[in-house]
Amino acid sequence: MNEGVIVRIDGVAAPTATDRKRAAIVEAATHRFLRQGYDATRIDQIAADASASKQTVYNQFGDKEALFRQIVLGATATAETFAAALPASLDDVPDAEVPDALRTLARRYLATTAAPPVLALRRLVIGEATRFPELAATYHERAPALVMAAFAELFARLGARGVLRVQDPAEAAHEAAQHFAFLVVGPAIDRGMLIVDVAAPDEASVRRTADRAVEVFLAAYRL
Amino acid sequence: MNEGVIVRIDGVAAPTATDRKRAAIVEAATHRFLRQGYDATRIDQIAADASASKQTVYNQFGDKEALFRQIVLGATATAETFAAALPASLDDVPDAEVPDALRTLARRYLATTAAPPVLALRRLVIGEATRFPELAATYHERAPALVMAAFAELFARLGARGVLRVQDPAEAAHEAAQHFAFLVVGPAIDRGMLIVDVAAPDEASVRRTADRAVEVFLAAYRL
Numbered sequence: 001m002n003e004g005v006i007v008r009i010d011g012v013a014a015p016t017a018t019d020r021k022r023a024a025i026v027e028a029a030t031h032r033f034l035r036q037g038y039d040a041t042r043i044d045q046i047a048a049d050a051s052a053s054k055q056t057v058y059n060q061f062g063d064k065e066a067l068f069r070q071i072v073l074g075a076t077a078t079a080e081t082f083a084a085a086l087p088a089s090l091d092d093v094p095d096a097e098v099p100d101a102l103r104t105l106a107r108r109y110l111a112t113t114a115a116p117p118v119l120a121l122r123r124l125v126i127g128e129a130t131r132f133p134e135l136a137a138t139y140h141e142r143a144p145a146l147v148m149a150a151f152a153e154l155f156a157r158l159g160a161r162g163v164l165r166v167q168d169p170a171e172a173a174h175e176a177a178q179h180f181a182f183l184v185v186g187p188a189i190d191r192g193m194l195i196v197d198v199a200a201p202d203e204a205s206v207r208r209t210a211d212r213a214v215e216v217f218l219a220a221y222r223l
Numbered sequence: 224m225n226e227g228v229i230v231r232i233d234g235v236a237a238p239t240a241t242d243r244k245r246a247a248i249v250e251a252a253t254h255r256f257l258r259q260g261y262d263a264t265r266i267d268q269i270a271a272d273a274s275a276s277k278q279t280v281y282n283q284f285g286d287k288e289a290l291f292r293q294i295v296l297g298a299t300a301t302a303e304t305f306a307a308a309l310p311a312s313l314d315d316v317p318d319a320e321v322p323d324a325l326r327t328l329a330r331r332y333l334a335t336t337a338a339p340p341v342l343a344l345r346r347l348v349i350g351e352a353t354r355f356p357e358l359a360a361t362y363h364e365r366a367p368a369l370v371m372a373a374f375a376e377l378f379a380r381l382g383a384r385g386v387l388r389v390q391d392p393a394e395a396a397h398e399a400a401q402h403f404a405f406l407v408v409g410p411a412i413d414r415g416m417l418i419v420d421v422a423a424p425d426e427a428s429v430r431r432t433a434d435r436a437v438e439v440f441l442a443a444y445r446l
Binding site: 186 | 263354418436
């Protein structure tokens with residue numbers, strides 16, 4: 001990637017040498033943690049992979065635990081972006097087109113969740129949950145639980161519009177969100193947690209799984 | 224437990240000293256692996272916990288990896304028992320009582336799956352899946368996938384009886400099984416993987432979650 005070109009187009013400051021070194025360290029550390037786990041990963045390996053000195057790693061990130069935390073919590077940005085856009089995403093969709101919009105949404109949700117790097121990170125966090133219970137709980141809060149709350153808000157809005165049979169209390173919307181979410185991504189997460197070399201599902205498979213999940217969801221929830 | 228009494232009632236041989244020692248080693252190793260993970264667990268800790276010598280552990284189980292495999296795969300017995308009884312379990316239930324029977328089944332499935340020791344073992348296997356991919360895949364095959372196949376067979380039978388809308392091909396029955404399973408246990412597994420000190424759900428919560436999941440399932444699948 002030619003960063004000089006990007007600077008001219010965007011008019012933002014070019015990444016400094018420090019930014020580039022930080023990015024290289026994060027990439028090397030992510031790769032090591034995912035492949036070897038927390039215990040077997042050493043700062044000197046990360047430093048060597050990133051062509052940095054150990055001292056640079058320590059100066060930039062603190063110790064191994066601090067680096068691990070930053071990587072795990074940094075990876076929740078995708079979930080945060082997805083969740084932020086979700087509640088209002090069907091506001092302008094006419095009632096009759098809501099089923100189609102839910103299918104599109106389900107396909108996107110499944111494709112994102114079943115991506116091998118996303119599954120690998122979840123596997124890593126689960127594996128270290130006994131050692132770092134508070135980190136795993138924070139990851140849960142900022143990724144799966146955040147997305148679930150956003151789905152609940154979406155379904156509450158569709159309930160209020162009279163498109164879905166979702167009652168007033170927040171509990172009902174949350175339950176609808178869980179039904180939707182696990183119909184769509186349950187099997188992919190289950191396999192992806194235990195079968196390590198699982199490939200990303202192809203487009204036809206994502207479409208079929210998402211569409212059948214939405215069909216079951218709508219059979220129960222469509223007014 | 225007074226083993227002498229059991230022997231007189233059942234007429235089977237009393238456990239030998241070797242059986243008791245093996246059981247103590249398995250219990251100690253399970254506890255250590257679940258609490259500390261694979262890497263941090265040492266055979267001498269397990270031996271001390273079980274009041275055995277290191278040599279006894281090696282003689283009985285081989286090395287740490289062999290002991291770990293035996294514990295993980297030994298824990299699939301519950302799933303195997305559950306799965307074996309599942310396909311024919313509703314054969315004698317009249318059509319009108321199938322919904323009630325499915326609710327009972329869903330409650331039992333959820334209570335078993337959401338039990339803290341079951342969740343802890345799954346967390347451990349996921350955490351070691353990168354190191355032992357073939358062991359994690361075997362665990363998947365002998366526990367979640369086996370139970371899924373048994374649900375598929377159950378729903379194929381109910382489809383053939385005309386109680387459920389499950390078409391002929393095995394794929395449709397498998398899809399119905401996945402929908403049923405993840406509606407029932409999806410949220411509990413998701414939370415249980417990332418939130419370490421999660422308590423077993425109380426009976427009322429199991430009942431409510433299971434019943435609502437079956438309601439959604441039947442809305443889509445009941446003929």
